[in-house]
Amino acid sequence: MLLMLTLAGILGAGAMGPGAFGALPSPRQIAHTQMETYAFLHFSPNTFTNREWGNGDEDPNLFNPDKFDPDQIILALKAAGMKGAILTCKHHDGFCLWPTKTTDHSIASSSWKGGKGDVVKEISQACKRHGLKFGVYLSPWDRNNAHYGQAEYVKIYRAQLHELLTQYGPIFEVWHDGANGGSGYYGGAKETRSIDRKTYYGWPETWEMVRKLQPNACIFSDVGPDLRWVGNESGYAAETSWATYDPVGEKDDAPAPGYVKSEQGEGGTKHGTRWLPAECDVSIRPGWFWHASEDDKVKTPAQLEELYYKSVGRGGSFLLNVPPNKHGLVSDSDITSLTQFGSIIKNTFADNLALGARCQASNVRGGDSAFAASNILSKSASKYWTTDDAVTSGSVELDLKKDKTFNVIRLREAIQLGQRVEAVSVDAWQNGDWKEIATATSVGACRLIRLPESVTTGKVRLRVTQSAACPVLYDFGLFLRG
Numbered sequence: 332m333l334l335m336l337t338l339a340g341i342l343g344a345g346a347m348g349p350g351a352f353g354a355l356p357s358p359r360q361i362a363h364t365q366m367e368t369y370a371f372l373h374f375s376p377n378t379f380t381n382r383e384w385g386n387g388d389e390d391p392n393l394f395n396p397d398k399f400d401p402d403q404i405i406l407a408l409k410a411a412g413m414k415g416a417i418l419t420c421k422h423h424d425g426f427c428l429w430p431t432k433t434t435d436h437s438i439a440s441s442s443w444k445g446g447k448g449d450v451v452k453e454i455s456q457a458c459k460r461h462g463l464k465f466g467v468y469l470s471p472w473d474r475n476n477a478h479y480g481q482a483e484y485v486k487i488y489r490a491q492l493h494e495l496l497t498q499y500g501p502i503f504e505v506w507h508d509g510a511n512g513g514s515g516y517y518g519g520a521k522e523t524r525s526i527d528r529k530t531y532y533g534w535p536e537t538w539e540m541v542r543k544l545q546p547n548a549c550i551f552s553d554v555g556p557d558l559r560w561v562g563n564e565s566g567y568a569a570e571t572s573w574a575t576y577d578p579v580g581e582k583d584d585a586p587a588p589g590y591v592k593s594e595q596g597e598g599g600t601k602h603g604t605r606w607l608p609a610e611c612d613v614s615i616r617p618g619w620f621w622h623a624s625e626d627d628k629v630k631t632p633a634q635l636e637e638l639y640y641k642s643v644g645r646g647g648s649f650l651l652n653v654p655p656n657k658h659g660l661v662s663d664s665d666i667t668s669l670t671q672f673g674s675i676i677k678n679t680f681a682d683n684l685a686l687g688a689r690c691q692a693s694n695v696r697g698g699d700s701a702f703a704a705s706n707i708l709s710k711s712a713s714k715y716w717t718t719d720d721a722v723t724s725g726s727v728e729l730d731l732k733k734d735k736t737f738n739v740i741r742l743r744e745a746i747q748l749g750q751r752v753e754a755v756s757v758d759a760w761q762n763g764d765w766k767e768i769a770t771a772t773s774v775g776a777c778r779l780i781r782l783p784e785s786v787t788t789g790k791v792r793l794r795v796t797q798s799a800a801c802p803v804l805y806d807f808g809l810f811l812r813g
């Protein structure tokens with residue numbers, strides 16, 4: 332290292348960039364993190380039976396949305412700033428929203444569109460038309476299938492996933508929930524079936540197939556391999572939340588989807604061995620499926636905003652469920668909330684008040700302008716401020732040139748080099764002295780800090796007070812939420 336630095340000095344080249352620290356994200360995980368928010372669409376016979384979990388014996392004709400409009404659904408999500416949609420192609424009741432070859436319990440057996448309908452196709456195409464990515468939810472638990480619990484069913488499950496991954500274009504996420512076994516119709520057996528959550532589904536083989544067919548898709552489950560369940564269905568990560576995570580099984584043994592100490596997902600594992608960022612799922616209504624009785628219980632724009640700060644603002648992603656109603660449309664009350672939420676977020680982050688500031692750092696790596704303090708106002712994670720290896724705390728001062736008023740602070744680490752920063756403070760210059768206005772712990776892909784009240788100042792300072800390795804930051808944004 333020393334030799335290389337010396338050589339670099341002689342040759343006139345700059346200092347070398349810092350080495351990576353700990354577990355690192357894959358390119359597919361980095362691309363996914365940049366999406367920030369996307370939607371779940373829970374839609375199935377439950378929409379028509381007013382249930383949350385169908386038993387598996389529902390008549391396919393129940394599925395009959397009379398005004399189904401995929402563009403209306405996807406545009407409602409787009410108005411909220413969402414970058415993708417994950418459709419429940421099959422929920423626990425086993426009803427497939429596409430004409431699968433694997434079972435008769437599908438849309439092809441309904442009279443909707445004369446048995447020629449394909450909701451997966453229509454939603455995936457609407458996503459494409461409106462610039463959203465498309466993802467699939469395929470429930471492993473199937474309360475309709477006669478073979479559930481036997482090896483045969485696992486083959487059927489994989490065949491269903493194979494159809495979804497090969498017939499509907501690029502898939503950004505494959506979602507496996509952790510609900511596993513219990514009572515059901517099971518082809519008329521009407522009994523309770525339990526499976527060994529650790530072995531039955533043979534997940535490694537299924538995930539290998541996903542990798543082969545859709546190498547860019549992130550796989551979600553309680554244990555990854557790309558995204559972790561945050562451990563609650565309320566849409567928030569812990570105040571200190573690490574993108575790294577070493578999931579543990581319920582009995583402190585090996586974990587599996589549906590078999591994990593899920594409460595640990597909220598905060599992840601500090602400097603854990605796997606990069607597994609939190610996906611924070613929650614419904615815009617109390618239930619996952621649409622119920623007329625919940626039309627007046629839709630989360631308000633302010634509640635959605637709060638969840639955005641507690642998910643995206645804690646380094647995770649925000650997966651918001653928006654259930655279409657029995658007409659096959661997003662209801663008016665949901666559209667109002669989504670649209671207002673979308674404009675609040677858009678307006679808040681439209682104008683970064685830190686841009687154009689004069690920047691000065693306590694240390695710049697090798698004194699090299701490639702790692703200059705001003706890189707903390709960069710738009711790209713490949714251009715960042717960093718320090719010498721031995722320096723694991725330090726500060727960057729921004730001279731804003733004139734007084735600016737803000738109440739939101741945004742920090743971002745260049746996560747391709749790992750999650751390093753453990754604690755920061757932010758100070759504002761006030762009445763001839765520095766005054767601490769905020770502190771935070773984990774930063775990672777994105778840390779948003781909402782101040783209790785607006786601050787007006789001409790100078791701000793970020794202090795990295797604790798870091799596992801030299802800090803590597805590319806964003807110190809200041810915003811005014813009006």
Ligand code: FUL
Pocket residue numbers: 383508509510612619
């Ligand atoms: C859970 C399911 O049991 C719920 O019905 C819903 O789909 C939720 C997102 O995942 O595991």
